[in-house]
Amino acid sequence: MNGSTRVRRQLPSSPWLFAAPGLLVIGAFVLHPFVSTVVNAFTDRRTLVPGEFVGLDNFRELIHDDMFWIGLRNSTLYVVGVVPALVVLPLLLALLVQKNIPGITFFRSAFYTPVVASIVVVGLIWVWLLDERGLVNALLETVGVGRVGFLSDQWLLLLSAMTVTVWKGLGYYMIIYLAALANVPRELHEAAAVDGAGPVRRFLAVTVPAVRSTMVLVAALSSVAAFKVFSEVYLLAGPSGGPAGEDTTLVMLVQRTGTGLSGRVGYASAISVVVFVVTVALMLLVLRADRREES
Amino acid sequence: MSVLEKARPGAAPAPPAARRSRVSDEHGRRVRAWELALRYLLLLGVLALTVGPFLWQLSTSLKGPTEDIFSSPPTFLPGDPTLHNYERVAETIPVWDYALNSLKVAAANVVTNCVGSALAGYALARLRYRGRRAATLAFVLAMLVPVEGIIIAQFTTMRELGLNNTLVGVVLPGCISALNVLLMRNAFLNLPYEIEDAAFVDGANVWQRFWRIALPSVKGTLAVVAIFAFMGAWDDFLWPLIVLSDPSKFTLTIGLNYLHGTFANDERLVAAGTIIAVAPLIALFACLQRYFFRGVGEGAVKG
Numbered sequence: 001m002n003g004s005t006r007v008r009r010q011l012p013s014s015p016w017l018f019a020a021p022g023l024l025v026i027g028a029f030v031l032h033p034f035v036s037t038v039v040n041a042f043t044d045r046r047t048l049v050p051g052e053f054v055g056l057d058n059f060r061e062l063i064h065d066d067m068f069w070i071g072l073r074n075s076t077l078y079v080v081g082v083v084p085a086l087v088v089l090p091l092l093l094a095l096l097v098q099k100n101i102p103g104i105t106f107f108r109s110a111f112y113t114p115v116v117a118s119i120v121v122v123g124l125i126w127v128w129l130l131d132e133r134g135l136v137n138a139l140l141e142t143v144g145v146g147r148v149g150f151l152s153d154q155w156l157l158l159l160s161a162m163t164v165t166v167w168k169g170l171g172y173y174m175i176i177y178l179a180a181l182a183n184v185p186r187e188l189h190e191a192a193a194v195d196g197a198g199p200v201r202r203f204l205a206v207t208v209p210a211v212r213s214t215m216v217l218v219a220a221l222s223s224v225a226a227f228k229v230f231s232e233v234y235l236l237a238g239p240s241g242g243p244a245g246e247d248t249t250l251v252m253l254v255q256r257t258g259t260g261l262s263g264r265v266g267y268a269s270a271i272s273v274v275v276f277v278v279t280v281a282l283m284l285l286v287l288r289a290d291r292r293e294e295s
Numbered sequence: 296m297s298v299l300e301k302a303r304p305g306a307a308p309a310p311p312a313a314r315r316s317r318v319s320d321e322h323g324r325r326v327r328a329w330e331l332a333l334r335y336l337l338l339l340g341v342l343a344l345t346v347g348p349f350l351w352q353l354s355t356s357l358k359g360p361t362e363d364i365f366s367s368p369p370t371f372l373p374g375d376p377t378l379h380n381y382e383r384v385a386e387t388i389p390v391w392d393y394a395l396n397s398l399k400v401a402a403a404n405v406v407t408n409c410v411g412s413a414l415a416g417y418a419l420a421r422l423r424y425r426g427r428r429a430a431t432l433a434f435v436l437a438m439l440v441p442v443e444g445i446i447i448a449q450f451t452t453m454r455e456l457g458l459n460n461t462l463v464g465v466v467l468p469g470c471i472s473a474l475n476v477l478l479m480r481n482a483f484l485n486l487p488y489e490i491e492d493a494a495f496v497d498g499a500n501v502w503q504r505f506w507r508i509a510l511p512s513v514k515g516t517l518a519v520v521a522i523f524a525f526m527g528a529w530d531d532f533l534w535p536l537i538v539l540s541d542p543s544k545f546t547l548t549i550g551l552n553y554l555h556g557t558f559a560n561d562e563r564l565v566a567a568g569t570i571i572a573v574a575p576l577i578a579l580f581a582c583l584q585r586y587f588f589r590g591v592g593e594g595a596v597k598g
Contacts, residue, residue, distance in 0.1 A: 014422070014501050014502075015418050015422035015423070015424040015427070015501075016418075016424065016426075018414045018415060018417055018418035018422065018501075018505075019414070019415045019418035019419065019430050021410075021411045021414060021415065021471060022411050022412065022414065022415030022434070022471045022473075022476050023415070023430060023433060025411065025467070025468075025470055025471040026433065026434065026437040026471065026473050026476075027433070028452070029449060029452065029467060029468040029469075030437040030440050030445065030468070030473065031433065031436065031437055031440070032448075032452070033445040033448035033449045033452055034440045034444075034445050034448070036448045036451070036452075037444060037445050037447065037448045040447075040448065047451070047454070093341065096334065096337055096338065096341070097338070099334070101331065101334060101335075104338075107338045107341075107342060109580070109581070109584045110342055110345060110346050111341060111342070111345050112580070112584075113345060113346055113349065113577065113580075114345055116526065116576050116577060116580045117349070117530075117573045117576060117577070118529060118530035118532070118548055118572060118573065118576065119530060119532055119548075120530075120532050120548040120549075120551050120552055120569075120572070121551070121569045121572050121573045124551060124552075124555055124565055124568075124569050125348050125349065125351075125352045125569060126348070127555070128351075128352065128355065128562055128565065128566065129348055129351065131562075133365040135351055135369050138365070138366070138368065138369040139368070139369065142368040142369075167344075167345070170345070171345070224441070228441055228443040228444075230443060230532075230533050231532050231533065235552070251443045251533075254443070254444075254446070254447060255446070255533065255536070255537065258446075258447035258450070259447070259450060259537050263447070263450075265447055265448075265451060268447045269447060269448065272443075272444040272445065272446075272447065273444075275441065275443065275444045276441065276444050279441055279444075
C-alpha cells in the first residue's frame with residue numbers, strides 16, 4: 001500500500017498536460033456548444049446575424065408552428081413504435097444465439113452486420129427494397145397481394161423507417177443482452193426445470209426477471225435514440241420529410257431551420273432545448289418506472 | 296461480403312441428425328435433434344433477414360444494363376455478372392475521392408481518439424492532482440449531452456473558427472469522445488499499482504510509466520476505442536451533411552446520398568456505390584470481430 005502512494009505523487013504540471021487535449025476538445029465542441037444552444041434559444045440569432053435577446057419569443061412561436069407539432073408527434077410515435085420492439089426482439093435473438101452450437105460465432109457476427117453498416121448504406125438499401133418496384137413489392141406481387149406504397153404514404157413511410165431502425169439496432173442490443181444472459185445463474189433454470197416449468201414458463205419466470213435491469217437500460221438507450229431519430233427518416237422520406245413534410249422529425253426540423261446561410265440559429269436552438277428536455281424526461285421516466293416496479 | 300466467405304467454413308450447417316450425439320450445450324447435456332433443427336431453422340431465417348438485404352444490393356450492383364432488375368418474381372442471381380456499374384459510379388461521381396476523404400477522416404479520428412483518450416483516461420485514473428474530480432465530471436457531463444441537440448451550435452462554432460467546409464471541421468467535434476475517455480479510465484483503473492510502483496522505484500517518470508507500462512496493458516480497450524472511432528467517423532451522416540457544402544470535400548456517406556438524389560433512376564449505380572461504402576467496414580469487422588466481441592462483452596460485464 002505504501003508503494004502506491006509513491007506512484008501517485010506527481011510533478012505538479014504533468015497531470016493537466018495529460019488531460020488537456022481531451023478537456024480542450026470536449027470543452028470547445030461539446031460543453032460550450034451545449035451552453036450556447038441554451039443561450040441561443042432565447043435570441044433571434046441567425047447564421048450571419050449575431051441576434052439579440054428575445055426572451056421566450058422562440059418558444060411562443062413554437063407553440064403556433066404546425067411543423068413543430070408534426071415533428072414532436074413523429075418523434076414521439078417513433079419512441080412508442082420502436083422501443084417495445086427493441087426491448088423484446090434482441091432478447092429473443094440473444095437467447096437464440098446464446099447456446100454454443102456449431103457455427104454460432106458465424107451467426108452472431110452475421111446478425112451484427114447491420115450495426116456495422118453505415119446508416120446511409122442501410123437507408124439506401126431499404127429505399128431500394130421498399131421502392132414501388134423494389135424487392136418487397138415484387139415479392140408481394142408474386143404472392144398476389146399487389147404493390148404497396150411504402151415510401152409514398154405518410155404513415156407507411158414512418159412505419160418503414162421504424163422497421164429500418166429496429167432492423168439496424170437488433171444486433172447492437174443483442175450483444176448487450178448476451179452479456180447479461182451470461183450472468184444469469186444456471187441453478188435458477190435448473191431448479192425451475194426440476195419443478196416442471198416448460199421453456200416459456202422458464203423464460204418468463206427466470207430469464208426475464210434476471211435480465212430486467214438490462215431491459216431497463218435498453219429501454220432507456222433506445223427511447224432516447226428513437227426520439228432523436230434523423231437519418232432513417234431523412235433517407236427514406238427525403239430532406240423535405242415525405243409527403244407535405246408530414247414525416248419530419250424534431251431533429252430533421254433542427255437541421256432544416258438552423259443550417260445554411262439563412263439558418264435561424266435561435267429558433268433551431270429552441271427546438272434543440274425541447275429535444276434536451278424530452279430526452280432527459282424520458283430517461284427519468286424509464287428509471288422511475290423501474291424503481292417503482294422494484295419496490 | 297468477405298465476412299460471409301471467411302466465416303462459411305466454420306458454419307458447417309450439417310444435418311442435425313448426423314450430429315445428434317456430438318452436440319451438447321454448455322452444461323454438457325445433449326441437445327435433442329429436433330431442438331437443434333429448430334434452432335438452425337430460426338438462425339437461417341434471421342440470417343436471411345439481416346444479411347439478405349446486403350446480398351440483394353450486391354446482386355443488383357452486379358446486374359448489367361440489359362438485365363431487368365424490376366422483374367416479378369425477382370431474380371436473385373445476376374444472369375451475366377459485370378463490374379461495369381462500379382466503373383460507372385466512378386464516372387458519375389468522384390467516388391474514390393469521397394472514399395479517400397472518408398478514410399482520411401476516419402484515420403484522423405482513430406489516431407486522435409486513441410491518443411487523446413488514453414492520455415486523459417490515464418490522468419483521470421492514475422494521477423493525483425487538485426481538480427481531478429472536476430475533470431472527471433466534465434467528461435461524464437459531456438457524455439450525456441446529445442449530439443443532435445448541439446449540432447447547430449457546433450456549426451456556428453466551426454464558422455467562427457473558419458473551419459466550415461473542411462475535413463478538419465468534420466473531425467474536430469468527435470476527435471476525442473468523452474465516452475472513449477471514460478472507457479480508457481476504467482481500463483486503467485483495473486490495472487494493479489504494483490508494476491508501476493516498481494518502475495517508479497527504478498526512476499521511471501510519468502511519461503515512461505504511461506507509455507511503457509500502463510498503455511501496453513490496456514491494448515484490448517484501446518482496440519475497441521479504435522474500432523468505435525473508425526466506424527463512427529466512417530458512418531457519420533448528420534454532422535458532415537451540416538458542415539460540408541462543397542461537393543469536392545464530401546465524405547462517402549454524403550456523396551452517396553447525393554448520388555441517390557441525382558441518379559435515383561439507376562438503382563444499379565446506387566447499389567454499386569453502397570457496396571463500395573460498406574465493404575471496407577465489413578472487412579474490418581470480419582478481421583477484428585473476435586477482439587470486438589470480447590472487448591464489448593468485457594465492458595458490458597464490468598459496467
